[in-house]
Amino acid sequence: MYMQTEKTPNPSALKFIPGPKIVETPIDFPSMETARMSPIALRLFSVAGVTSVFLSHDFITVTKAEDISWDEIQPTLSAYILAHLAAGKPILSDTAPFENSAEPSLESDDAVTKDIKDIIDTRVRPAVARDGGDIVFEKFDAGVVYLRLKGACSGCPSSTITLKSGIENMLRYYVPEVKEVRAADE
Structure with missing residues (x-):
């Protein structure tokens, strides 16, 4: 192998x-x-x-x-x-529950939140995965999108540039209600 x-x-x-x-x-x-x-x-x-x-x-x-x-x-x-x-060993133990990394769209999500999640899932996450990471939607509040950085993205020196220049610009273009994007731990 x-x-x-x-x-x-x-x-x-x-x-x-x-x-x-x-x-x-x-x-x-x-x-x-x-x-x-x-x-x-x-x-x-x-x-x-x-x-x-x-x-x-x-x-x-x-x-x-x-x-x-x-x-x-x-x-x-x-x-x-x-x-x-x-050896064919399991990646996850059978008994352990885990928290889903992605936040699926919920029935209770408003149209703006659904649009944001869709753009993140279809345009952002595949690109970030190529770099060894993941970005997960946390919440949308008062024009601010909060995203959690995972894998190689967490602690990456260029993560602020990715959030501000890449993701924020894209979301603001497609979803006018978005004013800013921040890391969820800010």
């Missing part, structure tokens, strides 16, 4: 592309404590310097501490992922 890796715009995050499908719905594990439901995420967190693990449809993004070199940990991470998949 061969696995491809790709650099991301975040120098602290690396995208591992093993080939087979990983998960149906993207899941972010920002710490080891949140990874108890995923044997593979727990295994990756056992490598010194790993700070977060993001599982997506066909890739795994691992983020490391800045003081750790990829040369030190990439071979171990690759070996763990390949061994886990080759």
Whole structure:
């Protein structure tokens, strides 16, 4: 089994592309404590310097501490992922519930919120996934869209530019009610 890796715009995050499908719905594990439901995420967190693990449809993004070199940990991470998949071990434990990474449109959403979610799902999330991350709608309040950054996007030096120059401009163009876009943790 061969696995491809790709650099991301975040120098602290690396995208591992093993080939087979990983998960149906993207899941972010920002710490080891949140990874108890995923044997593979727990295994990756056992490598010194790993700070977060993001599982997506066909890739795994691992983020490391800045003081750790990829040369030190990439071979171990690759070996763990390949061994886990080759052994047919589960990605998620059967008993563990998980929080859906995407926020589906709800019946109670107003037309503006539905439009925002649709644009994010169809135009933004696929582009961000190519960079090893995910962006999830949190809320729309008083003209401000709040988005949660996950995977390689979380902590990325260019995330502010992505939010302001890319996503904010796009949403303001298609949805005039949008005045600003912010990271949900601001």
